Amino acid sequence: MVDITKMNETIRNFPGVTRKNAIHEVVDLFPTYDFKHVVAAEGEDAAVLECGNMCVLFAADGIMEKLMHSDPFLAGYYAVLVNVNDIAAMGGRPLGMVDVMSFKEGTIGSEILKGMKAGVEKFNVPLVGGHTHPDCNYDSIEISIIGSVKKSDVLLSSTAKAGDDIVFVIDLDGRFPESVPYSYDSTSFKPNELVQAQMEAVCTVAERHLAHACKDMSNPGHVGTLAMMLESSDKGAIVDVTKILVPEGVDEYKWAVTYYGCAFVFACDPEHSQEIIDIFSEVSCAGAVVGKVDDSKILKITDGEDTGVLFDFTKDIVTGVRVKR
Template identity: 30%
Template sequence: MSGEFDLIRRFFARPAPEGFLGPGDDCALMPAEAGTELAVSADLLVEGRHFFSDVDPVSLGHKSLAVNLSDLAAMGARPLGCFLSLSLPRADERWLQGFSRGFHALAERHACPLLGGDTVRSNRDTTIGVTVIGQLPAGSALRRDAALAGDDVWISGELGAADVALRLLQVRSAGDEALLAAARGALEWPQPQLALGQALRGLAHAAIDVSDGLLQDLGHILAASGCGAELRYDAMPVADCLLGLDAQLLRQAVLCGGDVYQLCFTASPQARPDIVRAAQQAGAKVSRIGRTVAQPGLTVLDADGGPIVLTGNAGFDHFA
């Protein structure tokens, strides 16, 4: 490859949709519809911190965009486009082919064209920066500060598998191959719940995507809304592949494990039938796992109604 612009042309340039201006100018241009507002989110993925150096580049390309689209899903937004910045130690053609294939496949699936970005050579590690822009009707966003005492607490999808896969990859011990194979997809191929997020507009009060752990991320909703919550552990949608795992490890993975990228949201109990129907139409699984309460704090109850005490971290800390 001859340089930066050849790299962009070969692996990342795609025709922009009609009415958009994509890569090749100083800025991208996109149309803005009357009566709507934009939702914008940006994330960094750093080698050694957020992904292993030997991860499949196709899955890494997918995940780099998926974690950002999950933020749009949490707000109830429809994707408009995205921007990608790469800091690479070298222009590895095989890596770039895989990464761009995974990235573009997810972008095309959710009508989120790549409209620009930047590339630069790094001294050592790979850093991936993605910005996504979405659109939604003005005033309809699902915000963290809108939960009300007495709301149901819901979660989409399943919990625990991504955290267990991460732990197994960190240890890389023999004898866990079957469990790793069953859990690994949850870690490396998260599926952003965009259809569900849009279907929840007008039904859910508050929402967040679970990236750093259920308890930690739900805690952000509770802090912003000035309320607390009681959750039932026996209502948690535990991934089937984790059945039989040590009980303490399983609880930690389910309640505190990150990289889930499912939606946690609150809604009035009167909205239960509509939420179930909306989830079915969106092709999503949802579980009612507790309720919000007026008193601040977050409690998880076991099957007998007693509080569960966790001894590990409550969630992922990006600076720990």
């Protein structure tokens, strides 16, 4: 039985959620709506730049300092993974990456590079350039990535509609690395072909126009990521937490604030929910309808008996980003 109050507190107070609060302070300084070739940017996993009947997808991610110190190999690997996931979430296919790497001593730099190389091979995305600071007083790795998608097939995270089903798809076959206890690794030990097929599954959803919105589940966890989608879509929802799939033996509160190797949230017409779930079942991901989008601007969670307000977007923020349409 899930304690709704405890689940609310776990998600609301999780640093993966609270550290997103500052995003709007940056976004507000750089509005994009006067740039006609920018199809979408604010509130999205990647910027969407129009280029004829295609769109260029443009994203960047940096790795938290804690991971750099605990496991520089995984820091390099995840620097690739998180960027590939951002492109996939938009319905796109990655084209190439560049990096900026800084380190204090060669051992850490070497481990970062080994991790990046493993990521390049796993996801079959080339690293085509970048910049290295070999003599810094700190260690960091940031990667920027570009991808492409047909303009007609772009998946945004800010376009969920009232009445949509909320579908979670997650690869449940993984493990928690000792060095990163809140990261669920479901990719590093899998065949490259399977991991790449999981990313391609999102493209299939996009090309069949099965979803109104999509977002890859990132640092805020499963419902935390959904909250970002709803906030940018100016919507609310109710989620039945008992319907969220959890690996056997994993605590549901820890699972709610986990970073997953392969996981996406979709908002879609109910008639397409099962097809999305079936597409991902073919690439070893489990899926379930866990809730419904509404116009309330309030995200509620329930166990079928108790219900609690997680976020009221009329007064709460996750990122604070309000997408202008």
